[in-house]
Amino acid sequence: MSGKPRLIYINGRGRMEPVRWLLAAAGVEFEEKFVETREQLEKLVKDGELLFQQLPMVEIDGVKMVQTRAILSYIAGKYNLYGKDLKERAWIDMYVEGITDLMQMVMMFPFSPAEAKAKNLASIEEKATKRYFPVFEKAFKTKMSNMPTIKKFLQPGSARKPPPDENYVATVVSIFDLN
Numbered sequence: 001m002s003g004k005p006r007l008i009y010i011n012g013r014g015r016m017e018p019v020r021w022l023l024a025a026a027g028v029e030f031e032e033k034f035v036e037t038r039e040q041l042e043k044l045v046k047d048g049e050l051l052f053q054q055l056p057m058v059e060i061d062g063v064k065m066v067q068t069r070a071i072l073s074y075i076a077g078k079y080n081l082y083g084k085d086l087k088e089r090a091w092i093d094m095y096v097e098g099i100t101d102l103m104q105m106v107m108m109f110p111f112s113p114a115e116a117k118a119k120n121l122a123s124i125e126e127k128a129t130k131r132y133f134p135v136f137e138k139a140f141k142t143k144m145s146n147m148p149t150i151k152k153f154l155q156p157g158s159a160r161k162p163p164p165d166e167n168y169v170a171t172v173v174s175i176f177d178l179n
Helices: 014-026 038-046 066-076 085-113 114-139 141-145 148-153 166-175
Strands: 006-009 031-034 057-060 063-066
Touching: 014 066, 014 085, 014 148, 031 063, 031 148, 038 166, 063 066, 066 085, 085 114, 085 166, 114 141, 141 148
Parallel strands: 006 031
Antiparallel strands: 006 057, 057 063
């Protein structure tokens, strides 16, 4: 496949959102194909399309990639967004891992049992405000949000997905058989 990268995932943020952000930062247009049913996911698995039998998947430069971190590394390297030397790459990796940790907590919250939501939210808020936000605020929030390509991505009508709602949660549960 040549041309625009093609993102295959559910129609929501999840593990694909950092990929969308990075492609936006690089100024790269992409196409999306949404998996909407368990049967579509099973067909991708049956056809051998998904290494490790999981999403997200990005088709880029003739390669079908899975594993978010591998996808991000490839895109960052391809579009010269992965630092000029090993020290810059290490800093980038530290920020990426921090964002990944925070995102994992936030991403799993909608799937928390109702009786645990208040406790989980309090834990997320405490960790986010004390551990992660201070680092991100002083490091790159303003710089990132002022990049023209990111600014465009943050505008309504972009490929950015909305926060998860009940319909999104129900779709994810049915596709990934989380019952």
